[in-house]
Amino acid sequence: MNIQACLRHRLFWPCATLLLLCLINFAFNPNFFDIEIKNGALYGSVIDILNRAAPVMLVALGMTLVIATRGIDVSVGATVAISGAVVAVMIGGTLAIQDGVQTYVANYPMPLAMLVAVLVALLCGLWNGALVSGVGMQPIIATLILMVAGRGVAQLITEGQIVTIYYEPFFFIGNGFLFGIPFSLYIVAAVLGLLLVLTQKTALGLFIQAVGLNPTSARFSGISARALVLWVYGFCGVTAGIAGLIVTSNVKSADGNNAGLGMELDAILAVALGGTSLDGGRFSLMGTVIGALIIQTLTYAIYSLGVPPEVNLVVKAVVVFTVCLIQSEKFRSMMFTSKQRVEDKS
Amino acid sequence: MAEQQPILQMQGIHKRFPGVVALNDAQLRLFPGEVHALMGQNGAGKSTLIKVLTGVESCDAGSITLAGKPIRAESVLEAQALGISTVYQEVNLCLNLSVAENIFIGRFPMSRFGIDWKTLQTKAMAALAALNVDIDVTLPLSSYPVAIQQMAAIARALSTDAQVLILDEPTSSLDEDEVGRLFDALRRLKARGIAILFVTHFLDQTYAISDRITVLRNGEFEGEYAAAELPRIQLISKMVGRDIDEAAFARQAGAEIAPAEDEAPFLAARGLGKLGSMRPIDLDIRAGQVLGLGGLLGSGRTETARMIFGIDRPDSGSTQIKGASVNLHSPRKAIREGLAFCSEDRKTEGIVAELSIRENIILALQARRGVFRFLSVRQQRVIADEYIKQLGIKTSDSEKPIGQLSGGNQQKALLARWLATEPKMLILDEPTRGIDVAAKLEIMDLVKAQCRKGLAILFISSEMSEVLRVSDRIAVLRDRQKIGEIAGNDADEPGIFRMIAGGEA
Secondary structure: OOOHHHHOOOOOHHHHHHHHHHHHHHHOOOOOOOOEOOOOOEEOOHHHHHHHHHHHHHHHHHHHHHHHHOOOOOOHHHHHHHHHHHHHHHHEEEEEEEEEEEEOHHHHHHHHHHHEEEEHHHHHHHHHHHHHHHHOOOHHHHHHHHHHHHHHHHHHHOOOOEEOOOOHHHHHHHOOEOOEEHHHEEEHHHHHHHHHHHHOOOHHHHHHHHHOOHHHHHHHHOHHHHHHHHHHHHHHHHHHHHHHHHHHHOOOOOOOOOOOOOOOHEEEEEEEEOOOOOOOOOHHHHHHHHHHHHHHHHHHHHHOOOHHHHHHHHHHHHHHHHHHHHHHHHEEEEHHHHHHHHHHHH | OOOOOOEEEEEEEEEOOOOOOEEEEEEEOOOOOEEEEEEEEOOOEEEEEEHOOOOOOOOOOOEEEOOOOOOOOOOOOHHHHHHHHEOOOOOOOOOOOOOHHHHHHHOOOOOEEEEOHHHHHHHHHHHHOOOOOOOOOOEHHHHOOOHHHHHHHHHHHOOOOOEEEEEEOOOOOHHHHHHHHOOOOOOOOHOOOOEEEOOOOOOHHHHHHHHEEEEEEEEEEEEEHHHHHHOHHHHHHHHHHHOOHHHHHOOOOOEEEEEEEOOOOOOOEEEEEOOOOOEEEEEEEEOOOOEEEHHHHHOOOOHHHHHHOOOOOOOOOEEEEEEEEEOOOOOOHHHHOEEEEOOHHHHHHHHHOEEEEHHHHHHHHHHHHHOOOOOOHHHHEEEEEHHHHHHHHOOOOOOOEHHOHHHHHHHHHHHHHHHHOOOEEEEEEEEEOOOHHHHHHHHHHHHHHHOOOEEEEEEOOOHHHHHHHHOOOEEEEOOOEEEEEEEEEHHHHHHHHHHHHOOOO
């Protein structure tokens, strides 16, 4: 009975997939689960995967809400680049002599730079939201505009250059450790916690589902669907903006062309792997986090198993395809019933 | 007719679904050249019987013979090849294709150079001409009203040389005029010797067109009757399985004390209109009264409701609530002013099918409270269970997706959604569409009970008898404008139809 309930739980298949991928890693690399402490910080494959998955987890969390409203946002990668460009240009770092020592100082105070970057990302999200809910554009078309134009905007901000950041405190965001755990994970935890509270302790979750499943009846019931959709896209922009800070801090530079490239697809994939239907409605934030971890663990496995680089995308595709099939209830019941029929006949 | 052989005979049909017996020893006979009505409440097994006949479902036991030969269709296509064609409730044609293409889709006449468009068009014209429809068949189907689309669907069904034509609720989206045209077409088909099986919820229509009636109840065959020999009340008793109190069918309004007319109405609309949709209309809706909107389909009934509720913004006129001028610019605003609106399209504008009954019931209340004044799941369950009990919604659990309920119970749950907001005025647009007779009566009783508690109600129905039964006053609409208003006591059906026809007022 308990096992039945467990099997039916919507997070069962995502969790099982993640576990399986970890076990495969472990089989080929017995040190996979090892964690050691160096300089008061935790190191190990698992920590590495968690840390590297942080930007996708963030973007995917915002994406989950967008998809739940029956939308999609393919501009998050470009938003990551814009946010990175803003923060890089504003912090930059010039060599200065302070108290007789050479140090790098920021062009603008770091908190201000980060705030502006996230606000710009919020504007990007609201722009998408306005096109979708105000103008009534198809979400994929509306966000495609920013996906293409956003890269241009990012390059305009960096004047076509790769801007390198020399200001050290900023590196903490993407590379630092707090109480032994990567700092970026705290950011993910904070955003996830905020979203869990908002969707479970307020009516936001119900409204998002209602709007995603049946926008007309949601509106007739008195939900201001337009404002809701607008702010959901805005929030998605914010999560992309924060991810942009982490990515930029990670590589200590902003590249308008390549920062966050393809991240929208990873984020959508993470949402799908986490069990949220792309048709909108029911969504799972925890599922999305696990989905992002599945993607990162898979990437890690492919590299650590030494899959030749020219085929690794194909391998990734095959695995993703299989995972999606296994998670599809329709597919599972199809397999199950056809097996049963064979048994009946014999 | 006794010596005539039935063209189609179904006997001893059994069908089980997991957990339910859908059909238990059901039977059906169709004679050539008759219109046969299949009647029964929701869940009586009408749809299943038709699905078995047309090969959508296979039956567990029983025999089907067509023209004396046993048949067992495994698919719709096979059934069609055998001469059994079906027209479904929802027109399932391709709106973007032309009428001609729709009629012959998959069976295009071919010439050496591909599809022979000329022949296609002539054949399509001929097929429609047989139904007395003369239209340009090269235009996309979407450019025609639903009635014509229905005709195209029938033409399509007949073009396969059908001997048996099944019509599943063909009239639910047609107005009276269009129903008349459909019936004309059916009579022509009847004359050609085609057996027609007609499934409907409308009693009037059953009697207008059918020769014989088969009644199903709880998956069992109740009986087969000649339509002329089965009074209406008896038919209902047979469908419901108990004697119906004739008084329940008599007028229910008027018995209450009429509220003083000089008291300010709860909602007063003055010159409310929208260009291209509804001409300026005056309406007074009073607390404790039912105002019925009478008129044919397309006369502007739904448009009026949508304007009042703020779904469509009127471009002229004003609304007053309790004498104070208000601007109801959105449903949200209207709800805040104490209005509630049960839309006519339950599926696309009412329920959120995948959400639970509980969530559906508290949706409007929660929306009114806003995002942050959240009702905990426990509070929600208390509210939902209360209304499930009060309105008699048949379900084992408030956590079930609402989409799994029957139409009548969905409608009750929607009623619960609005009653939970404790409205001052309720707009009911076709609250009984597609619902069986017993549930209809129940819903009408609920409406009257709420009204007695002081709720103002605006009631819309395409069944004039229903409007007459519940309304204290009736505003009659024609061609998107109000042509008069009469007290419920003074009104009768012919009188209102005379008004609509222009003979009076």
